[in-house]
Amino acid sequence: MLFDASLRKELGRSFVGTLIVLLTVVITLMLIRTLGQASKGSVSPSDIMLVMGYTVLGYLPIVLSLSMFVAIIGTLARMYQDSEMVIWFASGLGIARLLRPLARFAWPLLVAIAALSLLGWPWSQAQILELRYQFQQRSDIDRVAPGEFQVSSSGDSVFFVDRDSSTLESARQIFLATEEADKSAVTTARQARLDHRADGQTWAVLEQGQRVEQLRAPDPGVRVSEFERYEVQLQRDPVGSPGATVRSTPTLSLLEQSADNANAAELVWRLGLVFAAINYVVLALALTSANPRSSRMGHIVTALLVFVVYFNLLTLGQSWVGRGKVSAPALLALLHGGILLLALVWLMARHYQWSPRRLFKRGVAA
Template sequence: MLFDSALRKDLSRSLLATLTVLLTVVVTLMLIRTLGQASKGSVSPSDIMLVMAYTVLGYMPIVLSLSLFVAIIGTLARMYQDSEMVIWFASGLGLAHILPTLMRFAWPLIVAIAGLALFGWPWSQEQILDLRNQFQQRSDIDRIAPGEFQISSSGDSVFFVDRDSSSLEQAKQIFFARSKNEENSVTVSKEASLIQQDGQTWVQLESGQRVQQTYGAKPVIRVMEFERYETLLSRNPVASVQATVRTMPSLELFEQRSDSANDSELAWRIGLVLAAINYVVLALALTSGNPRSGRMTHIITALLVFIVYFNLLSLGESWVGNGVLSGGAWLLILHGGVFAVGMSWLWMRNAQRSFKDLWTKRGEARA
């Protein structure tokens, strides 16, 4: 009991430190990514913090799994180097006796990972999709800002009005460029006003010039000057939210798992939970007391194993989505296989056996 409490205290301190570092890195990366999306016009600048928070929440199962894996490996590596594992073994306890202690420590995190993967992930993706749709569905009038170039909601037009314009309804020094159906046009004018008609927004330009270039077998360039010119700016958008597989509840995915896309998403979410369990077994099996290896060796090994495992998860999601395998078969092959390898490796280390010993005994049996 004393060993268990001491081990869990060390694991708690290591987990807290690891989680703090990883969260700092993830929040920084997500902030940079969200700022990039805002600069491209995918999300509203005012919603940057919300989008970043929802994104971090969606990736928390992965962060918690990596934190748990690194914390266990780091703690066990320190115990080996400080000869604490010698005391553990001298008391008659082997590696197999440490696994229940690790599971008792890890089960609250595994439950949290399950809740975040099965329920938090789709909810956060739905919130992000709603924010993006609300931003994309705003009218082009709302996009226009004096002194700034802005892209229309359809992506085929660019607007610019002078910074000194008093309002968007009565703007000055307008630049309007459009590229559509093998036709480019650039229009400039001194003044412009907005006209709402039949659910559409028109721009009435005055005292300007228009350059129109048409591509094709015979390219044509036309230059015209006008006193008054009207062009369609936008149609009032109809609010519509397109649901994706990532936003579907897990129960709905389970009921509709006959669809390969739904099956792959469900396998991904369940796989995150099973991977967290396997990380505990792999951490105990991987960590050893080699005096020639430093602490960073174990951390690097943990990161490499995590990257390989995570890539296999992504590969399996692609295979299930393409119909190569079913979600249940892939979960059994990948996570069941990793669990079997980890437990076999742990059993061999607990019995103080190696692959070399097994190969030698096999050769002697043949002789």
């Protein structure tokens, strides 16, 4: 019991340190990615921190799994190098006996990973989708950015106001290009103002300008007109909600609609994160071994390589299920069940010290 408590304490310290490092890296990468999306107009600059937070929350199961995997391998490698495992083996206990303290350490993390994968991931994706929808569907008034060409929410107009203009309430040097079914028009004006009317509609009143219209069939031609006052109705604030995507669909809904390949692929991804986290505990114990010539970083590199290979297999399996090449239950059984079986056989071979030479000698003796 004393050894188990000491092992779990060291695993906890190693896990926290690894988690802090990985979270720092992930947050930095997500911040750069979110800033890029904001510069392209995909998200609002004021929602950068929210989008980044939801994104990090969605990928937290992967970070927790990797942190747990690296912490277990790093701790066991140190015990081998400091000859603590020699004392463990000398007491008559095999390596498989370490599964109990590892399971006691890992089960809260496995519960958290399951909750984040099955519940947190779709919720965070739904929140990100809502923020992007609100920004993309904002009204034409909110789209005004002095000194920049902006496209209306309907996509049929492009407008520009002078950089010296603060808002559209009192703008100068306006450019407006519109596209309609029978004509296209370019309107310029020296100044503009907003007119909020009693019916709730908002009109942009352009003053002292010119309008050039390119007419199409059946009466093609060009019409140029000058005006002292010209009114353009602006689109009201949008209503409604964004449509649900596969990523933002709750897990229970995916189970009910698992006949669809896209839903089955997303379900395989979420369940795969949980099963992979369980397999990492067994894999870490089976992989770590005594090698005086290898440094601790060698074990960490091995852990990262195994994690990357497993993660790529999970991504590849999701793609196969989405294309209908394999069913979701078959993939879960073959991939995760196969890796768990391989890890258990490997662990038992080390626990009972199986080797081809010893098995051959026993066969000959029999």
